[in-house]
Amino acid sequence: MKSKGKKKKAIAIILGGGRGTRLYPLTMDRSKPAVPFAGKYRLVDIPISNCLNSGINQIYVLTQFNTASLHNHIVNTYQFDQFSGGFVEILAAEQTYTSESWYQGTADAVRKNLKHFHDQNADYYIILSGDQLYSMDFRDMLARHIETGAELTIAAKPISRSEATGLGIIGADEDGMIKSFYEKPASDMDISAYRVHESFMQKELNKKVDASNEYLASMGIYIFNAKAMEEMLNNDFTDFGKEIIPEVIKTRPVAAYLFDSFWEDIGTIKAFYECNLNLASIAPQFNFYNEEMPIYTHRRHLPATKMNFCNISYSLASEGSIITNAYIVNSIVGVRTIIESGASLDGVYCMGASHYETEEERAENARKGIPNIGIGKGTIIRRAIIDQNVRIGDGCRIGIDDIPRPEGDFEMYSIHDGIIVINKNAVIKSGTVI
Template structure:
């Protein structure tokens, strides 16, 4: 595609309240995922694998750890002119406030984008799990002579109420937009046209926006020449009325991992025999920071359908359907079932008083997320009682939080020996 220069803009999201407490001390894109990765690695790797090497990441909350991860991971040689650069909210003579929404964040950074002289902007989300050849998306945009293209995924009627729904004709041109239609609303006229996208499952009759867009550069600058703050709720519906907006149907796996429940389930799905998202694709790897850790050491443990990352020490434990992060230490006779254990940022020095970083002896843990550097004392029982817990802080145990009946042990939390939750 001669003469085409695409610039990628990844939206890092707001405060990440739906992923709290994982976002208490870090931004949403910096949340660890899949044992050794961060959520942001998915979107950045999609760009790199699609030969888009100029990437801006827009964020404004708790961005220190994200800055460190990006600077340590994505370093291009000087001849490629590639970069992954974070643009946090900043005060200028023109703008003195925070980002007010996705569109506002892009608008306030045009001064940086325009220096790259792009012909097209690719807008991506920083909290989704998917693989996409963005060059194919861009080709579809060019071939259809669209001014704006929207990546869509096919959903059934029940799921449609959680998305922005697109109405498109047989050519894929989007003619109408509806934000999260009520479950009792008749939207049968919004079904995918007969014969279009013939490979669609019969029950998935609606097109949902993935929050991924391509704009011709001049069009985006014109579309944002106003005070509107959000792409999905304001910019896109307005532009559909006056421009050619095209649907690009993504047929692969796609998951929004913006809530504790979806984050937990997406992690646990990685432990299945054939996970929905495949990290083992040599043609399109997911990149992350290379920590140069030693191999994991397994001392007579029983591990079934689980992921273990580098630098772990696991001794006589029983682990099932769990994701074990880097530098994880799990002591003797502990049992983990459906656990996302993020590991640690450092190794503890010998002789430190306990509880030590990691999981102590004879613990039983299930249906839980354990954030980094947590210290779980001996004989703790977490999530194995079968109880239903109300959402929010678990008052009886400082450092524990409940969301959708998943117990989250906060980063750096200390859980005393013998604790039962």
């Protein structure tokens, strides 16, 4: 009988990011991938789910900052039976006899963990970001990678010139082989040489090139041949986008894989807020209702949300919440959220709570003048993010009065891009105005 040969194997490596300063204060007590998203998920659930939906069940998450919350989520969520060989494993930055430094960048993080990846004897490494929203079957990208004979394939999204300033721009030939790369070109820079070839666009997406899609932006999603990646990392470069890729394309075959569905980097407070609220719109850009590409998360076994005499529109309500006589519009209500009578939310992402309070705890807090976890009676909130386990008392007014609000970080809250963020576990006493 003729041997079929060894099946090619791919493993995924999710980059968890550093301190997550652009998402502060949501990253005050947790790493960026662990930030709650869409009412019931965590950011890390997006890339992990894409991997699982693509038949990839051996996944590493590289992180070095505030890892406890992320570790608890992954351990309690992604449990595989012993026959599948699957795992989701956190590799936090560590000091060793050969290195005492933390991760210095994306490439440095991967380099310092090569010894762990060797255990899987993989043929391909898929490098992913932990703070992007998209749905992709990586099998299609891997097929493109193998077909072209590339040693590195970069997922590329067609964009307009106005979008190019904040992204890495790819210059590819008519076959989609990358010949040049420029990181974040200035708005007044001439990048016409990077314009995508019409034949490549037609072949891959059956589209014509116009002002909306004339350039290709790197999505920060890479597939490497395993051996080639180790060779590419045999240096002191710390970052893939700024250093590794510009060098690699000079001497090695690098291909572009075109992706033309929704993709968003949600690494800032503004992007995070807008992405979440868009999910509650009539026709959201990202589809959580695709049964063929589900997004997985922790099973909480909570009851359905209870709504009593409410006016709710363009909103999402996660399981386990109790909402009474409230007005809610353009908002997301996270798990276990308690909203009392007369409350009003407009443009609010309320992350909910990690536990319910008992009647005894509520009574004891009342004696101490501490509000219950949730949103109190008659409280009005506009354009805000309410982090987990926040206690907002009765009659508060947050983000609704026409008063100047300086940007910055304060004791119980922050204001970034005009969005008020109430810190995790914050206590906002009754009658407070922010």
